[in-house]
Amino acid sequence: MEFIVASSVGALTAAGIYLILRLRAFSTILGLALLSYAVNIFLFASGRLSIDMPPVLSPYGEANYTDPLPQALVLTAIVISFGMTAVLVMVALGAYLESDDDRIDMAEAAENAEYGAGGRE
Amino acid sequence: MNHWIIAPVILPALLAPVIGFVMRHDLPLARTASVAGTVALLVIAIGLFVTAGGDPQVYYLGDWPAPFGIVLVLDRLSALMVLVTTVLALLVLVHAVATGWDARGWHFHALFQFQLMGICGAFLTGDIFNLFVFFEILLIASYGLMVHSGGRDRMRAGLQYVVINLAGSTLFLFALGVLYSVTGTLNIADLALRLQEVPADEAALVRVAAMLLMIVFALKAALFPVQFWLPGAYANAPAPVAALFAIMTKVGAYAILRIHTLVFGPGIVATDGMAGTWLLPAAIVTIAIGAVGVLGARNLLALIAFSVLGSMGTLMVAISAFSPVATTAALYYLVHSTFAAAALFLLADLVIARREAGHLGARPATLQNGLFAALFFAAAIGMAGMPPLSGFIGKLMVLDALRAPGTMAWAWSAVLFGSLMTIVGFARAGSALFWKSTAVPLDEPETAETDEAPEAPSGTDRPAGAMELAPVMATVALLVMLTTFAGPLVGYLDGTTAQIFDRSGYVTAVLGTEGET
Numbered sequence: 001m002e003f004i005v006a007s008s009v010g011a012l013t014a015a016g017i018y019l020i021l022r023l024r025a026f027s028t029i030l031g032l033a034l035l036s037y038a039v040n041i042f043l044f045a046s047g048r049l050s051i052d053m054p055p056v057l058s059p060y061g062e063a064n065y066t067d068p069l070p071q072a073l074v075l076t077a078i079v080i081s082f083g084m085t086a087v088l089v090m091v092a093l094g095a096y097l098e099s100d101d102d103r104i105d106m107a108e109a110a111e112n113a114e115y116g117a118g119g120r121e
Numbered sequence: 122m123n124h125w126i127i128a129p130v131i132l133p134a135l136l137a138p139v140i141g142f143v144m145r146h147d148l149p150l151a152r153t154a155s156v157a158g159t160v161a162l163l164v165i166a167i168g169l170f171v172t173a174g175g176d177p178q179v180y181y182l183g184d185w186p187a188p189f190g191i192v193l194v195l196d197r198l199s200a201l202m203v204l205v206t207t208v209l210a211l212l213v214l215v216h217a218v219a220t221g222w223d224a225r226g227w228h229f230h231a232l233f234q235f236q237l238m239g240i241c242g243a244f245l246t247g248d249i250f251n252l253f254v255f256f257e258i259l260l261i262a263s264y265g266l267m268v269h270s271g272g273r274d275r276m277r278a279g280l281q282y283v284v285i286n287l288a289g290s291t292l293f294l295f296a297l298g299v300l301y302s303v304t305g306t307l308n309i310a311d312l313a314l315r316l317q318e319v320p321a322d323e324a325a326l327v328r329v330a331a332m333l334l335m336i337v338f339a340l341k342a343a344l345f346p347v348q349f350w351l352p353g354a355y356a357n358a359p360a361p362v363a364a365l366f367a368i369m370t371k372v373g374a375y376a377i378l379r380i381h382t383l384v385f386g387p388g389i390v391a392t393d394g395m396a397g398t399w400l401l402p403a404a405i406v407t408i409a410i411g412a413v414g415v416l417g418a419r420n421l422l423a424l425i426a427f428s429v430l431g432s433m434g435t436l437m438v439a440i441s442a443f444s445p446v447a448t449t450a451a452l453y454y455l456v457h458s459t460f461a462a463a464a465l466f467l468l469a470d471l472v473i474a475r476r477e478a479g480h481l482g483a484r485p486a487t488l489q490n491g492l493f494a495a496l497f498f499a500a501a502i503g504m505a506g507m508p509p510l511s512g513f514i515g516k517l518m519v520l521d522a523l524r525a526p527g528t529m530a531w532a533w534s535a536v537l538f539g540s541l542m543t544i545v546g547f548a549r550a551g552s553a554l555f556w557k558s559t560a561v562p563l564d565e566p567e568t569a570e571t572d573e574a575p576e577a578p579s580g581t582d583r584p585a586g587a588m589e590l591a592p593v594m595a596t597v598a599l600l601v602m603l604t605t606f607a608g609p610l611v612g613y614l615d616g617t618t619a620q621i622f623d624r625s626g627y628v629t630a631v632l633g634t635e636g637e638t
Binding site for chain 1: 250254257261264265268271272273274276277279280281283284287288290291294295297298299301302305307
């Protein structure tokens with residue numbers, strides 16, 4: 001159980017970082033999505049892993065329960081990362097349509113700004 | 122329980138959707154509502170600032186007891202930060218309305234209010250996961266403001282800004298997961314208590330969490346090596362938005378100050394002294410990058426963005442000492458640098474609108490050249506830290522506080538050389554913009570070019586009206602007031618610092634008497 005969770009978090013994180021470093025809009029969005037999946041699983045594990053346990057204390061003296069707080073955190077994190085991904089897609093689409101280029105880095109754009117918008121002399 | 126503590130979060134949160142949905146097609150109404158809301162927020166912030174003198178006041182959301190529910194904490198530090206935010210917000214908002222920036226795209230006022238909600242919430246919250254949520258709120262509003270009115274370079278800079286901040290948010294969640302798995306709590310006061318009892322074999326996890334959090338906050342504060350986003354974002358954002366963003370970097374500085382004194386503060390074996398060890402070199406490199414950037418910038422907004430970077434470096438050098446004297450200096454410099462950066466960005470907006478370019482080259486002098494030059498001179502003096510304005514007092518206090526033998530040589534030379542290079546950069550920019558421009562004859566072929574397009578959007582030959590100049594002048598006047606009333610302000614900040622370093626006072630206020638250890 002621990003091995004599966006840990007290795008899936010690791011694989012998702014590695015894939016996410018690799019995709020972000022591609023510096024193209026589409027792969028960066030996918031990478032950030034993978035990274036947010038990784039962090040969601042990681043947050044689940046932060047309440048310790050347990051199977052078939054109720055998330056609340058049973059009134060009949062059964063002391064075993066799974067920590068409900070990380071589940072609430074994961075829910076919040078999912079909602080936020082979902083919204084953020086939507087915003088990111090819109091911004092990336094806007095940037096792509098404006099500049100016909102889906103690179104994330106600004107090196108070329110900065111030079112254009114210097115010579116293009118910089119002045120007309 | 123003082124219910125006004127939650128008002129700086131509730132008021133913009135309620136106002137923003139109303140502006141966004143009800144007033145979306147009625148700009149005058151949206152402007153009125155937004156300005157009225159911000160004025161009300163300012164009044165509330167002043168009220169909170171006045172009442173925050175004593176012990177930290179705690180607001181239990183839903184009246185749940187402290188470690189279980191979410192708490193908001195109003196102490197002198199958060200009251201000061203909320204006040205600075207709202208004063209800055211009002212100035213920026215008046216500028217945006219007067220110059221018509223808010224009409225160049227959709228939903229400026231709604232996003233502006235959401236931004237205020239996020240910033241005020243981040244300053245007030247006493248729960249570290251809630252801090253994450255408010256970070257996301259202020260970020261998602263800032264994404265909208267950043268790309269306000271669109272344009273090719275702005276969209277690309279906005280995309281970069283969104284990506285780097287999303288990566289930062291993910292790191293923040295990883296840090297929170299680690300912290301929760303070690304301590305089983307997310308309440309800041311409770312964390313401070315629990316971390317003292319963490320067994321030695323879990324100290325490594327605590328260190329990982331502390332470092333991850335520091336990277337996240339350093340990303341917000343634009344500290345080396347995660348500062349690369351700032352020049353691109355600030356130089357390409359609409360100038361009033363960049364002026365508002367002057368407080369956003371301070372959110373990162375505030376978070377480092379709050380979390381790394383209270384949660385990972387002295388007495389916690391796992392992380393003792395770690396934050397300062399890493400922050401000092403990072404801050405010094407940040408000053409260097411800011412100074413070199415100021416010298417090398419060919420664009421007015423980029424120049425100001427790099428000077429903001431340098432001022433963040435100076436601020437973090439002071440914070441990295443984690444001593445009461447240095448923290449007082451840091452807080453004074455924080456207030457000063459926020460307004461100095463805002464004054465420069467607002468002024469740059471007026472100048473660029475009239476020159477039609479942010480390029481630092483000689484062009485025909487604009488109308489009111491002398492007035493703009495005088496305001497630029499004053500704001501640049503403030504930013505560079507020359508006497509007589511508050512930047513000088515701030516930097517003097519920072520230098521005075523950093524007398525520890527190990528840090529003095531590095532910190533002093535970084536701050537002093539950084540200031541020198543900033544002065545040179547600003548002097549060069551100012552002379553190119555305002556002085557050499559007077560030597561350029563007005564009747565150049567390019568005036569014929571503008572005649573062909575008489576409907577220039579910015580109206581370059583129009584003098585700036587009183588309402589357009591008022592925010593810049595008010596911001597410069599604030600710098601003067603910060604200088605004049607430096608004594609009382611430093612007195613207040615001394616009390617603030619004492620409260621920051623009185624960890625048991627904070628813990629007791631939040632958790633009740635059981636928290637006393």
